[in-house]
Amino acid sequence: MSIGTWIKIVLVLAILLLVSGVAYVIPETEQIIITQFGEPIGAPITDAGLHFKVPFIQDVNRIEKRVLEWDGPSAEMPTKDKLYLVVDAFGRWRISDPLRYFLRLRDERSAQSRLDDILGSETRNTIARHKLVELIRTTKDRTAAVDDALVSNNSGTVSAGLPPIQFGRVALEKEIGDQARAKLAEFGIELLDVRFKRINYNPAVSAKIFDRMTSERRQIADRFRSEGAGEAAKIMGSKERDLFEIESEAYRSVQVTQGKADATAAAIYAEAYNSTPEAREFYGFTRTLDTYRTVFASGTTAVLTTDGSFLRLLKGEEIKPTAAAVKAPPPPGPPAAPALPPAAPPVP
Numbered sequence: 001m002s003i004g005t006w007i008k009i010v011l012v013l014a015i016l017l018l019v020s021g022v023a024y025v026i027p028e029t030e031q032i033i034i035t036q037f038g039e040p041i042g043a044p045i046t047d048a049g050l051h052f053k054v055p056f057i058q059d060v061n062r063i064e065k066r067v068l069e070w071d072g073p074s075a076e077m078p079t080k081d082k083l084y085l086v087v088d089a090f091g092r093w094r095i096s097d098p099l100r101y102f103l104r105l106r107d108e109r110s111a112q113s114r115l116d117d118i119l120g121s122e123t124r125n126t127i128a129r130h131k132l133v134e135l136i137r138t139t140k141d142r143t144a145a146v147d148d149a150l151v152s153n154n155s156g157t158v159s160a161g162l163p164p165i166q167f168g169r170v171a172l173e174k175e176i177g178d179q180a181r182a183k184l185a186e187f188g189i190e191l192l193d194v195r196f197k198r199i200n201y202n203p204a205v206s207a208k209i210f211d212r213m214t215s216e217r218r219q220i221a222d223r224f225r226s227e228g229a230g231e232a233a234k235i236m237g238s239k240e241r242d243l244f245e246i247e248s249e250a251y252r253s254v255q256v257t258q259g260k261a262d263a264t265a266a267a268i269y270a271e272a273y274n275s276t277p278e279a280r281e282f283y284g285f286t287r288t289l290d291t292y293r294t295v296f297a298s299g300t301t302a303v304l305t306t307d308g309s310f311l312r313l314l315k316g317e318e319i320k321p322t323a324a325a326v327k328a329p330p331p332p333g334p335p336a337a338p339a340l341p342p343a344a345p346p347v348p
Contacts, residue, residue: 021053021055021056022052022053022054022055023050023051023052024050024051024052024053024060025049025050025051026045026046026047026048026049026051027048028048028065029064029065029066030062030063030064030065031044031045031046031062031063031065031095031098032044032045032046032051032060032061032062032063033045033061033063033098033099033102034053034058034059034060034061035058035059035061036054036057036058036059037057040099040102040103041058043099044063044098044099046065046098061102063095063098063101063102064094064095064108065094065095066094067092067093067094067192068092068093068094068095068108068111069090069091069092069093070090070091070092070093070112070115070116070119071090071197072088072089072090072091072115072116072119072120072123073088073116073120074086074087074088074198075087075120075123075124076202077123077124077127077128078127078128079127079128079130079131079132079135080128080129080130080131081131081132083132083201083202083205083209084201084202084204084205085127085132085135085199085200085201085202086198086199086200086201086202087123087127087196087198087199088196088197088198088199088200089119089123089176089194089195089196089197090194090195090197091115091119091177091191091192091193091194091195092191092192092193093115093184093189093190093191093192094189094190094192095111095188095189095190096185096188096189096190097188098188099188100186100187100188101187101188101189102188104186104187104188105187105188111187111189114184114187114189115184115189118180118183118184119176119180119191119194122176122179122180122183123176123194125179126172126175126176126179127172130167130172133165134165134166134167134168134169134171134172135169135172135196135199136169136199137165137168137169138168138169138170169196172196173194173195173196176194177191177193177194180194269283285313288313289313291310292313
C-alpha cells in the first residue's frame with residue numbers, strides 16, 4: 001500500500017474517533033448528565049435523540065429513566081406483642097431528580113444500598129409499633145366480614161381468636177412508604193410503592209403459635225357446637241310441646257266422638273230391650289251371662305253365698321223383670337255403659 005492510502009485510513013479513523021467523541025444518542029429509557037473533569041455541567045438532558053458534546057474533556061453519564069425495583073432482604077423483626085416475624089418486602093422507585101441523584105449516589109448500586117438501609121429501617125420501626133393481627137389482616141374493613149356468631153354477647157367485641165384490628169396490612173405498607181419517601185427524596189429518588197412479599201413466623205416459635213391458633217379455633221368451634229346444641233334442645237322442646245298438644249286434641253276428639261257413639265248405642269239398646277217383656281227378660285239374661293264371663297275368668301277366685309241372687313241362673317231360676325225395667329228408655333246423655341237390670345229378689 002502506498003503512503004497516500006495509509007494517510008487516508010488514518011484520516012478516516014481520526015474523523016470517526018472525533019465524531020464518536022462529539023456525538024452521542026439518548027434513548028427513550030435514559031437521561032444524560034454531562035460532566036467535565038468529573039463535575040456536572042448544565043441541566044440533565046432528558047430528550048431522546050442525537051446530541052453533541054465537547055470531545056475528550058466532557059463525559060456522558062447515563063441514568064435510568066424507567067421504574068426500578070427494590071427487593072429487600074428477609075429480616076427478623078419483633079412486633080408490638082413480642083412475636084418475632086421474618087418479613088420480606090419489596091418496592092418500586094424511580095429517579096426523579098437526576099442531578100441530585102448523581103451528586104449523592106452516582107450509580108444504581110449505591111441507590112440500592114441506600115434503599116436497603118432506609119426501607120429496612122422504616123419497615124422494622126413500623127412493625128415494632130403494631131401487633132401481629134395488623135400484619136396478617138389486609139384492611140380494618142375485613143372485621144365487618146367476620147360472622148356475627150363470632151361476636152360474643154352482642155357486645156361488639158370479637159372473640160379471643162379474632163381480635164379487632166385498627167389499621168390493617170395496607171395501612172402499614174402506606175405508613176412505611178410515607179416515612180421513607182421524605183428521606184429518599186433527598187437523594188433524588190421517588191418511592192412509588194412498598195409492599196410485603198412474605199411474612200413468616202420464626203421457626204423457633206412457629207410450633208407454639210400454631211398450637212395457640214389451633215386452640216383458639218377449637219374454642220370458637222366448641223362455642224358454635226354449644227350454641228347449636230342449645231338451639232337443637234329448643235327445637236326439640238317445641239316439637240315435644242306441639243306433639244303433646246296435637247295428641248291431646250286428638251284424644252279429646254276421640255273421646256267426644258266415642259262418648260256420643262256410646263250414648264247413641266245406649267239409647268238404641270234401651271229402646272230395643274224395653275219394647276216387650278220378653279226383650280227385657282232376654283236383656284237381663286244376656287247381661288247376667290256377660291257378668292259371669294267377666295267374674296269367672298281364668299284364675300279368678302270369688303266367695304259368694306248360696307242364697308244370693310247372683311247365682312240364680314246357675315240354680316235354674318228364671319229372671320223376672322222388675323218395675324224399673326219397664327220404664328221408658330232414658331234420653332241420650334253423657335257416655336256410659338248400659339246399666340244392668342236390678343237383681344231378682346232372693347228366694348225365701
